Amino acid sequence: SQQGEEDPQALSIQEGENATMNCSYKTSINNLQWYRQNSGRGLVHLILIRSNEREKHSGRLRVTLDTSKKSSSLLITASRAADTASYFCATSPTSGTYKYIFGTGTRLKVLA
Amino acid sequence: SQTIHQWPATLVQPVGSPLSLECTVEGTSNPNLYWYRQAAGRGLQLLFYSVGIGQISSEVPQNLSASRPQDRQFILSSKKLLLSDSGFYLCASNGQQGSGNTIYFGEGSWLTVV
Numbered sequence: 001s002q003q004g005e006e007d008p009q010a011l012s013i014q015e016g017e018n019a020t021m022n023c024s025y026k027t028s029i030n031n032l033q034w035y036r037q038n039s040g041r042g043l044v045h046l047i048l049i050r051s052n053e054r055e056k057h058s059g060r061l062r063v064t065l066d067t068s069k070k071s072s073s074l075l076i077t078a079s080r081a082a083d084t085a086s087y088f089c090a091t092s093p094t095s096g097t098y099k100y101i102f103g104t105g106t107r108l109k110v111l112a
Numbered sequence: 113s114q115t116i117h118q119w120p121a122t123l124v125q126p127v128g129s130p131l132s133l134e135c136t137v138e139g140t141s142n143p144n145l146y147w148y149r150q151a152a153g154r155g156l157q158l159l160f161y162s163v164g165i166g167q168i169s170s171e172v173p174q175n176l177s178a179s180r181p182q183d184r185q186f187i188l189s190s191k192k193l194l195l196s197d198s199g200f201y202l203c204a205s206n207g208q209q210g211s212g213n214t215i216y217f218g219e220g221s222w223l224t225v226v
Binding site for chain 1: 116118144146148153154155156158161163171200202204206214215216217218219220222
């Protein structure tokens with residue numbers, strides 16, 4: 001079963017605003033990754049955070065991880081219309097390292 | 113980085129017909145390979161994963177099967193399609209050491225069963 005759950009399911013913001021998405025998971029993990037999917041396309045890797053890390057930055061992206069709460073957040077700062085996409089978190093459970101489980105995704109719409 | 117080739121991109125198949133989706137990987141050897149299915153507007157469901165030639169793990173009992181005849185080739189099949197098999201199928205790959213590696217995706221195959 002899927003163990004990642006993103007929140008909110010959908011988010012609509014104005015260009016220039018920040019977008020925050022959350023991911024919750026159920027079991028212990030080795031790492032957590034965030035992916036982006038444009039409509040009808042494959043997923044593209046954005047950023048990976050390991051279980052012993054609490055925060056990571058990449059350009060306009062900021063990811064946090066709280067293993068005690070089994071949750072992560074993805075912040076996109078100064079959003080652009082081109083950021084419109086679905087965003088998924090993926091976890092690599094400690095039991096079953098090869099199985100990457102994806103969440104249900106957050107559909108982000110950035111209005112120009 | 114890895115490149116995932118997946119085909120066909122789109123297909124419409126009648127109920128009861130067979131299915132074969134193929135995926136090949138470039139840029140790595142002995143990868144872990146995955147098949148995911150995505151219903152419209154939904155998340156990804158892991159169907160099968162493989163850690164080596166001939167090694168297939170099934171995650172969900174279903175009408176589908178997978179095979180890995182070569183190191184960098186992964187095939188999704190069905191003998192008789194059901195309407196519920198419709199969806200967007202994604203092949204994915206990551207490095208031999210599964211933990212901590214980026215997952216690379218193909219562009220997906222849209223399957224409509226009519």
